[in-house]
Amino acid sequence: MxxxxxxxxxxxxxxxxxxxxxxxxxxxxxxxxxxxxxxxxxxxxxxxxxxxxxxxxxxxxxxxxxxxxxxxxxxxxxxxxxxxxxxxxxxxxxxxxxxxxxxxxxxxxxxxxxxxxxxxxxxxxxxxxxxxxxxxxxxxxxxxxxxxxxxxxxxxxxxxxxxxxxxxxxxxxxxxxxxxxxxxxxxxxxxxxxxxxxxxxxxxxxxxxxxxxxxxMTPEQKLAYEMAISANALAVKNENKKIEEAKRTLIIEAVTKALKRGKLSIEEIAEDNNVTIDFVLFVQKELSDSQ
Known part of the structure; x- marks a missing residue:
């Protein structure tokens, strides 16, 4: 809204x-x-x-x-x-x-x-x-x-x-x-x-x-309103960033789980999680490096 x-x-x-x-x-x-x-x-x-x-x-x-x-x-x-x-x-x-x-x-x-x-x-x-x-x-x-x-x-x-x-x-x-x-x-x-x-x-x-x-509105009220808009915009930006980070974390977890199971191809994992093949390969490399 x-x-x-x-x-x-x-x-x-x-x-x-x-x-x-x-x-x-x-x-x-x-x-x-x-x-x-x-x-x-x-x-x-x-x-x-x-x-x-x-x-x-x-x-x-x-x-x-x-x-x-x-x-x-x-x-x-x-x-x-x-x-x-x-x-x-x-x-x-x-x-x-x-x-x-x-x-x-x-x-x-x-x-x-x-x-x-x-x-x-x-x-x-x-x-x-x-x-x-x-x-x-x-x-x-x-x-x-x-x-x-x-x-x-x-x-x-x-x-x-x-x-x-x-x-x-x-x-x-x-x-x-x-x-x-x-x-x-x-x-x-x-x-x-x-x-x-x-x-x-x-x-x-x-x-x-x-x-x-x-x-x-008085000039003081207009200033207070403009400050509220600015603060709101920053809050929305921060909130959206948090949401995107949370989504990315969930996707990485799902891709990691699929890679560990080893039953699907890279292409299938990418399609199932609506990500690119390069993204799956990136997660695969991170998983390999951590082991």
Missing amino acids: DIYNKNGRFISILSDYGFKATFGNEADTTFLKKALQALINSPVPIKSVEFVKNDISAITIDSRSGIYDIACVDENDNHFIVEMQLSEYPEFIQRMKFYALHRFNTLVKKGEYKFENLPRIYCIGILAKSIFPQITDYHNIAILRNIKNETIDDQMAFVTVELDKFKKDENEVITDLDKLIYTMQNLHTVTETSQFPTFWNEDWLKKAISEVDIRN
């Missing part, structure tokens, strides 16, 4: 800068409150949100240059952790469990290890890539249930949005959740307000859009 449009007027909410300016806007939480309500599928409006310090260092190199976790609490003491993930991360749910359980343990410790009346924890993951290929829904809320689908416990909920599964056109968007996802997917592709869908005039979305409108 290409979230940067050099000729665009609006910064993608999925970008590091855009995510902080909208979801992480401490000066005005109008957008965040409505977004959280939509993400947890609650009919009850969230009246207030207070940001809290995240005790876990959440800086990891990925396509967003650094994960920016949002941790906040509403007026009913519901705890929220929101995290964005643009790159491939099949094990993302494991990281969500880590964050949620860390918050759970913190609350238990703060309550002097008492387990009654614990507040609810919502761990929300917004992902550009799918992590549940067996599930068709783009929005899922998971709690602890038994094999009969009966609720065992709902104190901790895991909410995921897989953006690449959302295929609705503008005229199909009805719910606040769909409005949120559509905006995250498409805002950065728009150049003029005349292209706005009607629901972008709703107060919560209008406020978020104004925060990522390049024409509204």
Whole structure:
């Protein structure tokens, strides 16, 4: 997913800068409150949100240059952790469990290890890539249930949005959740307000859009944005390099295994692993030199 449009007027909410300016806007939480309500599928409006310090260092190199976790609490003491993930991360749910359980343990410790009346924890993951290929829904809320689908416990909920599964056109968007996802997917592709869908005039979305409108940015904000783009580009380059190195390692291991078995010709090994004959010969020489 290409979230940067050099000729665009609006910064993608999925970008590091855009995510902080909208979801992480401490000066005005109008957008965040409505977004959280939509993400947890609650009919009850969230009246207030207070940001809290995240005790876990959440800086990891990925396509967003650094994960920016949002941790906040509403007026009913519901705890929220929101995290964005643009790159491939099949094990993302494991990281969500880590964050949620860390918050759970913190609350238990703060309550002097008492387990009654614990507040609810919502761990929300917004992902550009799918992590549940067996599930068709783009929005899922998971709690602890038994094999009969009966609720065992709902104190901790895991909410995921897989953006690449959302295929609705503008005229199909009805719910606040769909409005949120559509905006995250498409805002950065728009150049003029005349292209706005009607629901972008709703107060919560209008406020978020104004925060990522390049024409509204101060020189300091523009500098911060350009620095974020630069850092993101470097992170993507490093990530791609890591991926290519990992792929190369796996291919070398497969070719080495085939050479040691000695049942296939050089040509067959090259064809089976989609590499050149010269590559197989190189691995063969390295294997020979190491013996």
